[in-house]
Amino acid sequence: MARLPGEIDGRRFLRAMARFGWTVGSQRGSHRKLVHPDRPDFLIVSFHRGLGRNIVRKVLRHAGIDEEEFVKAL
Numbered sequence: 001m002a003r004l005p006g007e008i009d010g011r012r013f014l015r016a017m018a019r020f021g022w023t024v025g026s027q028r029g030s031h032r033k034l035v036h037p038d039r040p041d042f043l044i045v046s047f048h049r050g051l052g053r054n055i056v057r058k059v060l061r062h063a064g065i066d067e068e069e070f071v072k073a074l
Helices: 010-018 053-063 067-073
Strands: 007-009 023-028 031-035 042-046 050-052
Touching (some): 007 010, 010 050, 042 053, 050 053, 053 067
Antiparallel strands (some): 007 050, 023 031, 031 042
C-alpha cells in the first residue's frame, strides 16, 4: 500500500487533483475553491506552505478519491 507523503507541495497537489477532473474555480487569498464538472459540490483548500497528510486525507475522502490512486497520480 502506497503511503501519502508527510507534506505535499500545493502545485503538485493541484496537478494530481486535475488528473481526477478537479480544477480551481476561484481563489481568495490562500484559499482555493476546487470544482468538478460532474459534481454539484466543491472543495475549499488552504494553501499556506504545504498540505499536511491529514488535510490531504480529508480532502480526498470528501472528493471520493482513493489514497493509493492519488499517490500514483502524484
